Amino acid sequence: MDTTVVAELTGNIATVGYGLAAIGPAIGVGIVVGKTIESVARQPELQGRLQTLMFLGIAFTEALAFIGIATYFIFTN
């Protein structure tokens, strides 16, 4: 019996990894920044501390994105 090819994938599936690696951090940074705006609108006098925490939030979120994109280096082939 002959095998019929229903779907075929050519190229490198690892490139899909970038798309997946971008989704999480994008949502994360959106939430961090949006919540910071909300908080500053409620309590403008806390702006200094909120900026600090926002920086930490962005730093942690982007760390995941960096590692996600860099996995392209070891997960090919």
Next chain:
Amino acid sequence: MNLSALLKRTLVLGAALAVAIVVIGGIIGFTVAGAPGFVGAAIGAVVAAVFLGLTAVSIILAVRATGGDMLKPAFFGIVLGGWMVKFVAFLVLVLTLRSADWLNPVAFFFAVVAAVIGSLAIDVYVFATSRMPYVDAKLPPSSAESDLPPTA
């Protein structure tokens, strides 16, 4: 101590960390994979330190441009615009370096991971040991600076 001063401190410590990872990672990379291993570890550490440092630089620039007022659109334009441009640049760099045969990809990857985790540790350390005021309020001038005549 304000935010810009803290961020400058994270930049200085982050640069020191990058140098340390270049040295240690370079030695390990050279031992395991020869010259490409050294180059991979060195470029990985520098790239990760520079790209993570760009967030701090963008916030410093944004604070300077807006006079510290976070609710101005320019603040988020600079911080988030810088973030996006940085990721596109990182992606292009990764795609360019991937085909280079003078660079060991595994050494590059581990140097990036080490530099990212190390710089996060530095950020947390700097912010946890900082003394930020809870409230940003303008204090009245002290008696030495005020225009009132001295009382005694």
